[in-house]
Amino acid sequence: MNRRILGIELRRSAAPWAGVLVVVVAFGFLYSFSGPWGHSAEDWTEQWTNAAGWGRFLLNVLWPLVVGAGALQGLRDHRSGVGELLSSTPRPVLHRALKTLGATAITLAAGYLVIFAVAAVQVVANEGYFHLGWVPTVLVGVLGMVAGAWLGIGVGRTLPSALTPPLLALASLVGITFLTLGSDPASSLGGAVPMRVSLLSPALSGVRDVFAVVSDRVSAGQAVWLVGMAATGLLLATASTARRRLVSLLPVAVGAAVALAVLPADRAQTYVVDQAATELVCQGRLCVTKMHEAQLATAGGQAEEALRLLAKLPDPPTGVREVVIAKSDTGVRPRSATEVTATFDDLDLGEVGAGKLTRRLVSGAGAPTCFGWGDSTTRDQYEKATRETIARSVAASWFVDSYAPPHDTRNSDYPEYRESNDLAKRTWDSLRALPADEQLARMTALRSVSLSCQGDQLDALTGGAP
Amino acid sequence: MRWLTLYARSRQVPASVTALLISTTALWFLTAGDTPGFRMASIALATAVAVMAVGLGGQDLDLDRTAAVRWLPRRAAHVLLIGTLAATALLALQSAGPDLAPTAFVIRDSAGLMGLAALAATAFGAQYAWTLPFAWPTIAFFIPHADSNAFRASTWMLQPPDTPAATWTALTLAVLGTTAYAVAGPRR
Numbered sequence: 180m181n182r183r184i185l186g187i188e189l190r191r192s193a194a195p196w197a198g199v200l201v202v203v204v205a206f207g208f209l210y211s212f213s214g215p216w217g218h219s220a221e222d223w224t225e226q227w228t229n230a231a232g233w234g235r236f237l238l239n240v241l242w243p244l245v246v247g248a249g250a251l252q253g254l255r256d257h258r259s260g261v262g263e264l265l266s267s268t269p270r271p272v273l274h275r276a277l278k279t280l281g282a283t284a285i286t287l288a289a290g291y292l293v294i295f296a297v298a299a300v301q302v303v304a305n306e307g308y309f310h311l312g313w314v315p316t317v318l319v320g321v322l323g324m325v326a327g328a329w330l331g332i333g334v335g336r337t338l339p340s341a342l343t344p345p346l347l348a349l350a351s352l353v354g355i356t357f358l359t360l361g362s363d364p365a366s367s368l369g370g371a372v373p374m375r376v377s378l379l380s381p382a383l384s385g386v387r388d389v390f391a392v393v394s395d396r397v398s399a400g401q402a403v404w405l406v407g408m409a410a411t412g413l414l415l416a417t418a419s420t421a422r423r424r425l426v427s428l429l430p431v432a433v434g435a436a437v438a439l440a441v442l443p444a445d446r447a448q449t450y451v452v453d454q455a456a457t458e459l460v461c462q463g464r465l466c467v468t469k470m471h472e473a474q475l476a477t478a479g480g481q482a483e484e485a486l487r488l489l490a491k492l493p494d495p496p497t498g499v500r501e502v503v504i505a506k507s508d509t510g511v512r513p514r515s516a517t518e519v520t521a522t523f524d525d526l527d528l529g530e531v532g533a534g535k536l537t538r539r540l541v542s543g544a545g546a547p548t549c550f551g552w553g554d555s556t557t558r559d560q561y562e563k564a565t566r567e568t569i570a571r572s573v574a575a576s577w578f579v580d581s582y583a584p585p586h587d588t589r590n591s592d593y594p595e596y597r598e599s600n601d602l603a604k605r606t607w608d609s610l611r612a613l614p615a616d617e618q619l620a621r622m623t624a625l626r627s628v629s630l631s632c633q634g635d636q637l638d639a640l641t642g643g644a645p
Numbered sequence: 646m647r648w649l650t651l652y653a654r655s656r657q658v659p660a661s662v663t664a665l666l667i668s669t670t671a672l673w674f675l676t677a678g679d680t681p682g683f684r685m686a687s688i689a690l691a692t693a694v695a696v697m698a699v700g701l702g703g704q705d706l707d708l709d710r711t712a713a714v715r716w717l718p719r720r721a722a723h724v725l726l727i728g729t730l731a732a733t734a735l736l737a738l739q740s741a742g743p744d745l746a747p748t749a750f751v752i753r754d755s756a757g758l759m760g761l762a763a764l765a766a767t768a769f770g771a772q773y774a775w776t777l778p779f780a781w782p783t784i785a786f787f788i789p790h791a792d793s794n795a796f797r798a799s800t801w802m803l804q805p806p807d808t809p810a811a812t813w814t815a816l817t818l819a820v821l822g823t824t825a826y827a828v829a830g831p832r833r
Contacts, residue, residue, distance in 0.1 A: 204784065214789035243783050247776070258772065341657060342664050345695035345775035352783050353672070353688055 181278070188282035192255070197248040197328065198286030204244065205237050205294045220523050221386045223298055225305055226470065228453070229386045230298035231313035232393075234291065235320050238382035242327050242355055245287060247348030249331020252283055253416065257339035266419075276416045280329055287324040295320075306473035312453055315398035316383075322402060323381030326409040327351070330431075333415025337424055355380050378442045378449065379404055379435065389470065389523060390457055390503060391450035400441035407434020457503045464498040471501060471526055478526060478536055485519065485540035488578040493623055496545045501526055511632050512547045519545045538583070542575035543567075543636070544626035563635070565595075569603045570636035573610065574625055577618070582607050606640055648714075656700035656723070662730070664696040669734045673745060684786065686735065686746035687802040690754045691782050693731035695775035698762035701727075702771025702831035710830075721827035728759030728819070749806035757801060757815030758782075760822030767825045770832040 188194060209216060209223060216223040216233045223233035256262050265275065295317055335343055358380035361372030378397055407430040414427030443449060459466045462475045465482040482499040489495045499519045504512055514520055519540055525547075526536070548571065550564045572585035585603050586596035610618060624639040653659070669689050676685040701723065703709050709716075732755035736748060746754075758778040766774035785800040794810045801811035 204780075208784065208787070212788055213791070240784055240787055244780060247779065251773070254772075340660070341699040341772055342660060342696055344772075345692070345699065345779060346664060346668065348775070348779050349668075349688065349692045349695060352779070356684070356688075356786065 181274075185278050185282060188278050189285065192279065192282060193248060193252045194279075194282040194286045197245065197252070197283060198290035200244060200248065201241055201287060201290035201324070202293050204240060205234075205290075206297070208237060208240065209233070215385060220389050223386075224301035226307040226389050227299070227302055227309060227313045228316075228389060228392055229307075230295060230302050231316035231320075232383060232386035234295050234298065235316055235381075235383040236385045237294070238320060238323055239355060239359055241291075242323060242381055243348050243352035245324055245327040246331040246351040247344050249283060249328035249412075250335040250344035250347045251331075252279060252328070253332035253335020254339055254341075254344065255279075256336070272417045272419065276413070280332060280413060280416060283328045283332065284325040287328055288321045291321050291324050292317075308456055308470035308472065310453065310456060312392035315395060315402075316393050319381070319398050319401050319405065322405040322409070326405040326412065327381070329409045329412030329416070331412070333412035333427070336416050337418070355382060359384060373444065374446055374449070375439055375442045375444050379438060381405060388450070390452050390468075392453045394443065394448060394451045396441060396443055397449055400438040403441065404431075404434040404438035407431045407437075410434075452503075459501065465500075466498065467501045467526060468503060468523070471523070474526065481536040482519075482540060485537045485545070485578075488537070488541050489519070489545045491578070491619065491622075492544065492626060493619075499540060511549055511551065514546050514630055514632075516630055520547055522547070538575045538579055541578035543571040543629045544574050544578070544622055546626065546629035549629065549632040565599060566635060566637040569599055569606065570625060570640050571629075573603055573606050573640060574622060574636075576607060577610065577622060606637065610640060652719075655703045658700055661697045661700050665693045665730065665734060668692045668696065669731075670738065673735065673738045673742075676745065682745035683750065683803050683805075686750065687754050687782050689735055689745065690731050690751065691758055691778050691802075693734055694727060694755065694758040694762050694778045697727040697730060698766060698774035698778065699771060701763065701766035701774045701826065706831065706833050716830065717827050720830060721823055724759060724763045724823045724826050727762065728755045731755045731759065747806050753806060753812055753815045754802045756819040760815070760818035760820065763822030763826035764818070766831045767822075767829050768832060774831075 215221060216229075216236070220226075221229055223229050256265070266272075331344075331347060334347055358372060358377045359382055361377055378401065381401065383393070410430035411427050414430065415424060418424045418427050456468060456470045458469045460469055460472050460475065461467075462479050463483060464486055465475065465479050467475055467478065471478075486496065486499065494516065496515070496517055496519045498517070499521060500515075502513050502520045502522060504522055512520065512522065521540060525539055548564075548567060550560070550567060568585050572583070576582045582604070584600040586593075586599055588596050588600065610621065613621070621640050621642060625636050628634040628636050628639045669692070672685060672689040672692065676682060732751050735745065735751050739745060739748075739751075761777040761781060762774045765777035769776065782802050785803055788796065788800050790796070797804055797808050797810035798814045801808075801814040804811035806812075
């Protein structure tokens with residue numbers, strides 16, 4: 180009997196619609212807009228952590244929708260006017276409520292897991308680094324969906340008015356936006372909300388670093404708060420007297436109090452670096468992080484080739500090593516005279532095409548760029564960075580012995596790109612016109628500039644001539 | 646006059662207007678200090694339209710249809726009134742205190758959201774009329790910035806007032822929604 184009623188609820192209530200809505204909105208979002216979830220190493224289909232993290236980001240949109248759907252579900256009895264009839268039956272209210280709540284929870288959890296499953300299948304196909312650090316992130320996401328819907332049902336039953344669903348849905352939208360944006364110092368709210376409070380939002384702000392996983396403390400705090408919220412929803416859905424309704428608010432209050440005590444107060448403790456993923460695995464002279472292990476076979480040959488080409492230099496590097504830097508790190512990247520240091524993005528074969536790794540490793544004569552992510556803000560800086568890009572590209576062409584322009588102008592024809600390409604070609608031609616030992620001397624000079632980050636790499640190549 | 650009073654009561658206008666006044670005042674009061682306020686202004690207008698939209702259907706549609714009155718102009722007037730009320734409430738507050746958004750922005754957003762509410766009422770029924778004016782801004786907030794007309798049209802309620810793509814989208818929605826609701830009425 181119970182199974183049959185649950186089956187009917189699953190087929191004929193608002194529950195299946197809510198599940199479908201979640202999936203449609205999520206995929207509509209991920210596939211129709213090109214956002215940070217589709218870029219480079221943080222792509223939502225590249226790594227397990229990314230798949231889980233972007234799923235949680237989607238809660239920013241999905242959570243208010245789910246709360247609204249729950250409120251509509253909770254109003255159903257009132258709309259059909261069967262409250263009096265049902266209260267005359269001897270069966271406890273809980274029995275009936277559990278089926279509605281259960282059906283909603285099942286479809287929403289299924290919808291959320293479908294999103295994750297689609298991401299996970301692609302992660303497996305992309306040979307992402309497998310670990311279990313993503314499990315709490317996904318589970319808290321499922322819990323968030325269920326808690327939101329149950330709260331909606333509970334409030335809908337408590338305040339059975341046609342105005343309840345729109346007001347509740349919009350209140351949850353305002354709330355979650357306020358929490359998510361409020362802690363971000365760059366937003367218009369300017370960090371008005373303490374980090375601890377902002378973490379009460381079931382959504383996350385997106386994946387910024389592939390090595391960072393949500394810390395267990397954050398997941399635990401959020402889980403306690405969301406369980407409290409779900410319990411309040413359940414109690415509200417079954418309460419019939421004013422006193423019981425008041426008591427129903429207890430779990431969510433306790434949950435919030437416990438969560439606030441558990442959640443970390445500063446941003447640095449929200450995400451932790453997955454140490455196991457950053458461990459180096461070596462094959463021959465190439466060392467990459469555990470997360471890149473799958474690419475070792477493809478990248479190994481190209482790294483050897485790059486080292487062989489760099490051996491022309493008087494004091495050549497003897498290995499290639501991946502270095503872990505956070506996107507937020509400022510200052511110059513780590514560099515070494517004995518090894519070629521490459522970042523995660525440099526080694527990301529999916530992003531550049533497998534054949535280009537060698538060229539990338541020998542550019543700048545085996546040393547990384549001297550400019551960071553936020554270093555082209557002033558005109559002067561931008562100019563320097565552009566000159567460096569040209570010099571690095573010409574150096575790469577010299578090592579692989581085939582010219583390629585620094586910018587691909589087939590798709591985007593900016594005037595700046597054309598100027599850069601012209602300058603690169605001129606530099607290349609004048610460099611190749613020199614005697615062989617002079618060419619090598621200039622390349623050695625470029626290498627010492629790129630290792631010390633003192634001076635101008637293009638000047639080193641041209642010998643000071645413009 | 647008697648007809649109007651009865652109509653307003655059957656459409657829950659007193660409760661909706663109360664909710665509209667309270668929610669608009671609360672949102673304006675909480676956020677008027679912040680700039681830029683386009684996000685909050687569009688949320689305030691979406692809330693106003695959403696709470697008014699639950700009245701886009703009566704207690705008994707079959708009974709309504711037996712009435713020998715011309716529904717088409719009355720339905721159109723009801724939809725337009727929702728947009729007007731939403732815009733007026735915010736503009737009145739803004740004239741008394743700090744601005745959340747320029748007048749042209751408020752009018753464009755109210756018109757577009759009003760159209761969405763009317764469309765939802767026609768397609769899904771009055772009790773679901775709030776879903777579209779709520780769901781579109783919710784999604785639009787998180788659409789990543791792009792320099793294309795598709796982006797400006799999909800985030801029309803957040804664009805500055807002098808954006809043609811946004812204005813046209815809002816206008817299309819307003820006309821489509823009002824016409825559809827005036828002709829077909831709410832879904833049963």
